[in-house]
């Protein structure tokens with residue numbers, strides 16, 4: 695296959711794959727680095743490189759799951775709280791091999807939408823690199839990320855746009 699055919703196949707094959715379908719096989723550091731490196735190659739106006747990614751694995755990921763569950767609990771009224779949703783938040787984070795927080799940094803040098811667009815292109819690069827390596831991933835954008843405090847420091851000029859869940863599929 696030539697380059698155009700390979701690219702077409704990867705773009706066509708890319709899908710959002712959810713944590714329930716991830717296996718327990720660990721993703722190698724080499725492939726994880728490759729996924730993150732691909733993100734940094736995204737186009738960005740005035741070279742602001744507006745993406746800020748934090749990698750959660752192991753213990754940090756377990757803490758993130760607990761914090762997300764606790765935020766869900768404290769932001770829902772008793773009538774709206776769903777035990778299933780609460781458990782699902784923990785299940786998804788724990789089932790993923792790696793969770794990457796997706797944060798945009800607004801530099802003030804270009805319109806905010808351009809920074810969000812650049813971050814989105816970076817996430818697409820990660821999606822495509824995952825596909826090429828037979829790794830599952832999906833972008834999750836729950837509103838409750840706005841309340842993260844312990845696991846993630848978000849500056850005044852930044853906004854968390856959600857998480858990229860990543861896991862092996864074998």
Ligand SMILES: Cc1cc2nc3c(=O)[nH]c(=O)nc-3n(C[C@H](O)[C@H](O)[C@H](O)COP(=O)(O)O)c2cc1C
Pocket residue numbers: 708709710711832833834835836
């Ligand atoms: C900015 C953005 C936010 C998303 N947020 C969520 C989400 O919160 N929950 C979810 O299930 N999927 C989310 N998705 C994934 C989409 O639902 C998914 O891309 C769509 O179902 C199409 O499937 P595909 O990626 O396999 O083509 C998001 C995708 C994008 C681009």
